[in-house]
Amino acid sequence: MYSDTVLGELGVDDQVLRAVRTIVDKAQLREFETLLPEDQCEVLQYLAEGFTPEEVYRDVVTVRRPVDAGPDADESLAVAISNTASRITLVTGQEELADVLEKPFAAWRVFLHPSQRRVAYRVSSGGPVQVTGGPGTGKTVAALHRVKHLIPRSPDSRVLLTTFTGALAASLRENLSTLLEVDASLLSRVDVTTVNAYAHGIISRLDGTVPPRSVTARSGRCGSEWSRSSGCRGPSSS
Numbered sequence: 001m002y003s004d005t006v007l008g009e010l011g012v013d014d015q016v017l018r019a020v021r022t023i024v025d026k027a028q029l030r031e032f033e034t035l036l037p038e039d040q041c042e043v044l045q046y047l048a049e050g051f052t053p054e055e056v057y058r059d060v061v062t063v064r065r066p067v068d069a070g071p072d073a074d075e076s077l078a079v080a081i082s083n084t085a086s087r088i089t090l091v092t093g094q095e096e097l098a099d100v101l102e103k104p105f106a107a108w109r110v111f112l113h114p115s116q117r118r119v120a121y122r123v124s125s126g127g128p129v130q131v132t133g134g135p136g137t138g139k140t141v142a143a144l145h146r147v148k149h150l151i152p153r154s155p156d157s158r159v160l161l162t163t164f165t166g167a168l169a170a171s172l173r174e175n176l177s178t179l180l181e182v183d184a185s186l187l188s189r190v191d192v193t194t195v196n197a198y199a200h201g202i203i204s205r206l207d208g209t210v211p212p213r214s215v216t217a218r219s220g221r222c223g224s225e226w227s228r229s230s231g232c233r234g235p236s237s238s
Contacts, residue, residue, distance in 0.1 A: 006053050010043045010061055020044065033118055042121070049123040110179045112138070112145050120145035144172065148179050151186050161192045169194050 007017060016036060023029050026048050033041050046056045112120060119131060120142045133139050147159050161176070163169050173192045180186045191198075203209075 002047065002053060007043075010047075010053060010056055012040050012043060013037075016040050038118065041118070045123045051123075110141060110144060110175050112141060116142045117145070121149045140172070141175075144176055144179055147176060147190055151180075151189055157189065159190045160198070161190060162195050162198055163192075164195060166194060166197075169197075 004017060007020065008014075012020060019032065019036070023032060023044075029044060029048055036044070043056055043060055046060055047053070051059075116138045119129075131139055131142060143161065147161055150159050151157060161172060163172060169192050176190060176192065177187060193201075
């Protein structure tokens, strides 16, 4: 538990601080996420995951604060917008609006709404997570940003991103390249492929043969190929 002074230095305001003092564990913090300001919630998430206040200040707080902002920066709307320039664009005239609209459509394909950011940039989920939503609600964009969040955390890490068709896989690679600003060192550590191609590769590597892509459950070969390549028995009929 950190003092009010430490939390205040990390940007947690008095109103949020009162609510924070009622939170006793990570599960309760997750329940509060939709009620807390996004930036302050992110600070609390990092602290809950065991990061020190110094690490949170360095990796979260200073990233948002402009270089010339002092410790008592004016909390005006203009300053708030300047502190979140990556998320908010202030348009004051037709020329600025036209400039925004002329930006490549690819940039809008990776735009993240704050509610999606809470999912994509959560420090840890403590296990598998299922994100649901109708068409066009941003599930794929959230997945791309999750990759962006995970890949820099360890220089030896790799991330697997799968989909169901080759066309979608190609689209994901293109959008991920935009999101990672064509950083070859990061892109090389992300495998974007289809579920079928990934399974095909596993069988090929472990079994030493190249299975036909037409293997189906109907032919009775799908289960046997998987069992033989993994060295596991097939599912029980009981």
